[in-house]
Amino acid sequence: xxxxxxxxxxxxxxxxxxxxxxxxxxxxxxxxxxxxxxxxxxxxxxxxxxxxxxxxxxxxxxxxxxxxxxxxxxxxxxxxxxxxxxxxxxxxxxxxxxxxxxxxxxxxxxxxxxxxxxxxxxxxxxxxxxxxxxxxxxxxxxxxxxxxxxxxxxxxxxxxxxxxxxxxxxxxxxxxxxxxxxxxxxxxxxxxxxxxxxxxxxxxxxxxxxxxxxxxxxxxxxxxxxxxxxxxxxxxxxxxxxxxxxxxxxxxxxxxxxxxxxxxxxxxxxxxxxxxxxxxxxxxxxxxxxxxxxxxxxxxxxxxxxxxxxxxxxxxxxxxxxxxxxxxxxxxxxxxxxxxxxxxxxxxxxxxxxxxxxxxxxxxxxxxxxxxxxxxxxxxxxxxxxxxxxxxxxxxxxxxxxxxxxxxxxxxxxxxxxxxxxxxxxxxxxxxxxxxxxxxxxxxxxxxxxxxxxxxxxxxxxxxxxxxxxxxxxxxxxxxxxxxxxxxxxxxxxxxxxxxxxxxxxxxxxxxxxxxxxxxxxxxxxxxxxxxxxxxxxxxxxxxxxxxxxxx
Amino acid sequence: xxxxxxxxxxxxxxxxxxxxxxxxxxxxxxxxxxxxxxxxxxxxxxxxxxxxxxxxxxxxxxxxxxxxxxxxxxxxxxxxxxxxxxxxxxxxxxxxxxxxxxxxxxxxxxxxxxxxxxxxxxxxxxxxx
Numbered sequence: 001x002x003x004x005x006x007x008x009x010x011x012x013x014x015x016x017x018x019x020x021x022x023x024x025x026x027x028x029x030x031x032x033x034x035x036x037x038x039x040x041x042x043x044x045x046x047x048x049x050x051x052x053x054x055x056x057x058x059x060x061x062x063x064x065x066x067x068x069x070x071x072x073x074x075x076x077x078x079x080x081x082x083x084x085x086x087x088x089x090x091x092x093x094x095x096x097x098x099x100x101x102x103x104x105x106x107x108x109x110x111x112x113x114x115x116x117x118x119x120x121x122x123x124x125x126x127x128x129x130x131x132x133x134x135x136x137x138x139x140x141x142x143x144x145x146x147x148x149x150x151x152x153x154x155x156x157x158x159x160x161x162x163x164x165x166x167x168x169x170x171x172x173x174x175x176x177x178x179x180x181x182x183x184x185x186x187x188x189x190x191x192x193x194x195x196x197x198x199x200x201x202x203x204x205x206x207x208x209x210x211x212x213x214x215x216x217x218x219x220x221x222x223x224x225x226x227x228x229x230x231x232x233x234x235x236x237x238x239x240x241x242x243x244x245x246x247x248x249x250x251x252x253x254x255x256x257x258x259x260x261x262x263x264x265x266x267x268x269x270x271x272x273x274x275x276x277x278x279x280x281x282x283x284x285x286x287x288x289x290x291x292x293x294x295x296x297x298x299x300x301x302x303x304x305x306x307x308x309x310x311x312x313x314x315x316x317x318x319x320x321x322x323x324x325x326x327x328x329x330x331x332x333x334x335x336x337x338x339x340x341x342x343x344x345x346x347x348x349x350x351x352x353x354x355x356x357x358x359x360x361x362x363x364x365x366x367x368x369x370x371x372x373x374x375x376x377x378x379x380x381x382x383x384x385x386x387x388x389x390x391x392x393x394x395x396x397x398x399x400x401x402x403x404x405x406x407x408x409x410x411x412x413x414x415x416x417x418x419x420x421x422x423x424x425x426x427x428x429x430x431x432x433x434x435x436x437x438x439x440x441x442x443x444x445x446x447x448x449x450x451x452x453x454x455x456x457x458x459x460x461x462x463x464x465x466x467x468x469x470x471x472x473x474x475x476x477x478x479x480x481x482x483x484x485x486x487x488x489x490x491x492x493x494x495x496x497x498x499x500x501x502x503x504x505x506x507x508x509x510x511x512x513x514x515x516x517x518x519x520x521x522x523x524x525x526x527x528x529x530x531x532x533x534x535x536x537x538x539x540x541x542x543x544x545x546x547x548x549x550x551x552x
Numbered sequence: 553x554x555x556x557x558x559x560x561x562x563x564x565x566x567x568x569x570x571x572x573x574x575x576x577x578x579x580x581x582x583x584x585x586x587x588x589x590x591x592x593x594x595x596x597x598x599x600x601x602x603x604x605x606x607x608x609x610x611x612x613x614x615x616x617x618x619x620x621x622x623x624x625x626x627x628x629x630x631x632x633x634x635x636x637x638x639x640x641x642x643x644x645x646x647x648x649x650x651x652x653x654x655x656x657x658x659x660x661x662x663x664x665x666x667x668x669x670x671x672x673x674x675x676x677x678x679x680x681x
Contacts, residue, residue, distance in 0.1 A: 063664075064661070066660060071649065072659075072660055074649070074650065074657065075649055075657045075658060075659040075660065076659060077657075079651050079656060079657060093659075093661075095661045121662070123656055125656070130659065141659065141661050143659065143661040143662055144661055163661075167604060167608070171604075188608055189605075189608070320614075320615065320617075320620075321614070323624065391614060392614075393614040393615035396614075396615055397615055406608075407608060407615070408608035408609050408616070408617060409615040409616070409617065411609060411617040411654075412615075412617040412620055414617065414654050415617060415620055415621050415624075415654060418653070419653040419654065420654060476653075
């Protein structure tokens with residue numbers, strides 16, 4: 001009989017993860033049969049682990065320290081992993097409620113040299129979920145810190161803790177009749193602070209989340225609490241109104257990094273405009289992407305398109321309504337003839353451009369004249385407005401996102417294949433037709449080579465073109481997981497050769513992507529490491545995050 | 553799916569809420585009344601949790617990924633989660649913690665064990681035991 005313990009043991013061995021016996025002996029082949037074997041951080045004996053757990057329980061309460069690897073800790077695994085789950089399994093998780101509890105946890109971590117992988121709220125799917133990069137790390141789970149500390153209706157901002165989701169903030173504002181909009185990422189369960197700190201984006205004119213951050217509170221590894229920017233004045237009047245304070249501007253340093261624990265952040269909120277008019281323009285050919293991008297670039301740069309200008313690929317647009325097997329039951333990528341039939345059936349394009357007008361009616365009327373004339377220059381362009389697509393969930397959720405209403409419809413993409421999972425490849429290039437087609441064909445051809453569909457969208461931030469490619473695979477299919485992993489690694493190299501960097505990546509590719517930022521003998525990452533060693537000499541905070549490691 | 557009539561029991565809740573701070577809310581109340589009230593409160597909590605964590609994927613109609621998946625598997629009648637009456641509580645709890653196909657696992661900091669009890673009670677409310 002295969003017990004759960006035996007299964008775990010064999011999986012750990014397959015993942016190359018050492019287990020530690022009660023005596024602290026490392027068993028590289030995972031062959032120990034001792035009843036107390038336990039995955040641990042490399043530097044920790046079982047006795048110290050148990051002592052540290054007791055101390056952590058004293059700080060946050062027994063209820064908020066999790067060590068059961070067969071129940072609680074399984075909720076911290078990356079369910080979309082392309083490698084065995086156990087490669088990223090934590091040995092414990094601790095969930096503080098306050099800054100003071102975080103300080104006490106850090107003190108314990110420094111004392112025992114415990115690595116803490118910090119997470120907030122939401123799922124972080126496609127980038128590693130809640131799992132730590134290294135097996136055995138503890139997870140520092142900030143989801144219980146759910147205070148919305150301030151909403152300023154007059155000046156348009158909120159100050160939130162790490163556990164506040166888009167749904168939480170939206171509901172809070174709605175219950176109080178606020179006229180402020182939030183800017184959610186596509187999954188409404190995402191965290192306001194967490195998404196911002198990962199350089200995430202939304203779809204209203206406030207879509208660049210880090211740009212809309214104003215002020216942070218950070219707890220450093222030594223327990224020091226720092227309020228940044230204007231917030232460092234002891235009687236700060238503009239902590240969430242002016243970003244830069246005086247002296248170096250440090251907020252960015254604590255994002256996508258492991259230099260501190262962000263415990264609150266100011267985020268600017270858009271006042272509800274006097275008018276909102278969403279629109280969709282569909283285009284019939286894959287090669288239309290060139291001209292779409294040439295048109296959209298200047299319109300976005302000059303802010304006639306004020307929000308994230310989004311050109312959605314066929315399958316991404318279709319997936320909220322249909323599944324792959326409704327149009328193709330074969331293996332490998334769906335053939336063009338099937339894709340064309342799906343586009344015709346659903347009355348969508350090979351590319352589907354979503355935008356919105358915001359403001360007083362006369363301004364929207366005038367701006368639309370310019371936009372319509374530009375898009376009509378592409379043969380076959382079709383225009384849709386409110387009321388034109390009843391019952392189409394893809395249209396409906398885009399309309400919600402562009403006016404700051406969180407929802408979960410985009411998660412339907414995981415229905416495209418059986419037990420859908422995805423890892424996202426997210427490079428950025430200049431906003432030109434040539435670059436857009438180069439990005440598209442590189443990814444599409446690689447995806448097809450490895451047997452996957454191209455499921456992507458292009459967003460123009462301001463001066464850069466982001467291609468989000470969702471590499472969707474069946475997570476219960478071992479072969480698909482393996483192919484997805486290989487495909488992703490190849491694409492990292494493909495794009496580095498073109499000078500297109502990835503802006504964010506999955507746990508398994510953090511070192512690899514960091515390695516592509518290698519100008520001048522990797523000077524930037526050498527700087528990151530110098531900062532890491534200065535701010536966190538014990539190396540306790542999120543080792544390996546973004547390819548930044550503690551000193552050996 | 554059947555759910556308790558919350559308005560019918562509202563006076564009872566208000567009565568309990570009016571108890572002084574120095575005494576337990578259930579002091580002097582018949583045990584059956586207290587139990588009934590706590591069931592209602594748990595179901596209210598379950599409803600709130602369902603609306604916060606579940607409905608975005610499992611609500612009725614288009615645009616809900618979980619509903620879309622269940623419609624494909626079980627047909628339109630049982631596509632929305634609250635229209636299913638065959639789910640054992642233990643199954644619901646396992647799926648919430650472990651995930652299942654499209655459904656992701658939820659951590660105990662997202663939904664605590666006691667909240668999961670309330671959520672499960674809400675989803676299964678009205679089912680004959």
